[in-house]
Amino acid sequence: MEELLALLALLAQEGIGGRQIRKLREAWGSLEVLWSYQDTAPLPSPLRGQVSHLAALRKSAEATLRRCETLGIQLIPYYSQAFPPLLEAASPPPALLFKKGPHPLIGQPLVAVVGTRKPTAYGLRVTDYFVEKLVEAGVGIVSGLAYGIDAQAHRATLEKGGKTIAVLAHGLERIYPPAHRSLAEAILEGGAWLSEYPPGVKLHPLHFPYRNRVIAGLAHLTLVIESRQRGGALFTARAAFAMNRPVFAVPGDIFSPASEGTHNLIAEQVAQIAYEPRLLLEELRWQTQQLPLSASPPPPVEQPKPSDPLHAQIYALLEKGLRHVDELCAAMGRSISEISWALMQMEIEGWIAQKPGGVIFRVGPPNAIS
Numbered sequence: 001m002e003e004l005l006a007l008l009a010l011l012a013q014e015g016i017g018g019r020q021i022r023k024l025r026e027a028w029g030s031l032e033v034l035w036s037y038q039d040t041a042p043l044p045s046p047l048r049g050q051v052s053h054l055a056a057l058r059k060s061a062e063a064t065l066r067r068c069e070t071l072g073i074q075l076i077p078y079y080s081q082a083f084p085p086l087l088e089a090a091s092p093p094p095a096l097l098f099k100k101g102p103h104p105l106i107g108q109p110l111v112a113v114v115g116t117r118k119p120t121a122y123g124l125r126v127t128d129y130f131v132e133k134l135v136e137a138g139v140g141i142v143s144g145l146a147y148g149i150d151a152q153a154h155r156a157t158l159e160k161g162g163k164t165i166a167v168l169a170h171g172l173e174r175i176y177p178p179a180h181r182s183l184a185e186a187i188l189e190g191g192a193w194l195s196e197y198p199p200g201v202k203l204h205p206l207h208f209p210y211r212n213r214v215i216a217g218l219a220h221l222t223l224v225i226e227s228r229q230r231g232g233a234l235f236t237a238r239a240a241f242a243m244n245r246p247v248f249a250v251p252g253d254i255f256s257p258a259s260e261g262t263h264n265l266i267a268e269q270v271a272q273i274a275y276e277p278r279l280l281l282e283e284l285r286w287q288t289q290q291l292p293l294s295a296s297p298p299p300p301v302e303q304p305k306p307s308d309p310l311h312a313q314i315y316a317l318l319e320k321g322l323r324h325v326d327e328l329c330a331a332m333g334r335s336i337s338e339i340s341w342a343l344m345q346m347e348i349e350g351w352i353a354q355k356p357g358g359v360i361f362r363v364g365p366p367n368a369i370s
Contacts (some may be wrong), residue, residue, distance in 0.1 A: 002032040008061035018095040067199045074099045089243040090217035094196040101192030108140045109288045112219035114233040115149025115226045123226035127152045133277035135162030149225045164191045167215045169207035171199040216240035220287040224249045227261030241270045246283050248274035286361045318362045325358040
């Protein structure tokens with residue numbers, strides 16, 4: 001409790017963010033050192049003038065904590081096992097999350113589905129199509145509760161009995177836009193509202209880019225349905241790309257302004273073309289093998305492998321992250337013709353898939369995704 005109060009007090013100071021908080025805790029051993037600060041301990045410059053006001057800082061932090069308890073808001077500091085490990089890759093990483101709702105944020109593969117606030121009928125239809133298949137595969141959907149594609153992604157998830165997380169750009173005592181209050185309440189049945197802002201913090205335009213990088217950071221991959229040349233969905237896509245997370249974009253009508261942004265993402269090779277949900281599910285399987293689903297993963301289960309010794313060796317190397325045919329040849333000391341023939345057989349059997357440019361990834365065991 002003392003450390004959580006110190007974290008609240010520190011974050012309330014302008015100029016102190018997630019990275020600085022992490023460095024401070026590493027130097028101090030615990031943030032609660034703040035309450036018994038000595039001149040020998042390092043102190044960030046924004047706090048140097050506040051040492052004489054620790055009592056006021058503590059009182060404000062206690063008030064925030066009481067308000068969260070009243071509103072049923074859970075606080076998740078970055079050093080907690082409940083903090084989503086994927087968010088550590090965000091720039092900058094949040095130091096504290098405010099959450100309302102039962103979804104634990106970990107333990108389920110997550111896909112961010114985002115797009116324009118003014119979608120076409122095509123965009124809404126595509127959203128329903130992709131979300132339905134993702135939910136059927138057990139995937140949770142992350143979005144921003146905004147008008148348009150975001151709201152449709154949340155609705156489609158709920159209609160299919162899935163779980164969805166709404167990341168907000170303000171304190172959780174309110175909902176923006178107000179027209180989505182009923183949708184937000186429905187999300188709480190199995191999902192969650194999430195914010196890095198404490199109750200009382202109002203919406204500000206500068207909050208949206210920070211909100212969008214949390215959306216991208218929570219998810220194993222990001223899907224952009226429709227986007228104009230400028231928009232928050234593009235920021236989310238580029239934030240995911242900067243974290244080395246896969247980004248997919250749905251192609252659209254070349255004459256439609258609603259698809260200009262998605263086409264640019266594809267042309268710039270920030271995003272892969274999303275023309276069917278299977279592509280996302282295949283990539284998602286790879287991502288969830290590399291990135292944690294939970295803080296305490298279950299014991300590993302023995303997975304099937306190809307019966308052919310060469311195929312089994314290739315399959316094992318792919319699990320370790322080798323994804324290019326040249327890497328496989330070098331690691332195994334085999335010719336490219338021999339490896340290419342083996343890969344073709346494995347692809348026919350359903351163990352792997354190949355992309356242009358010699359990139360290979362595991363999709364097996366065969367028939368694992370229908």
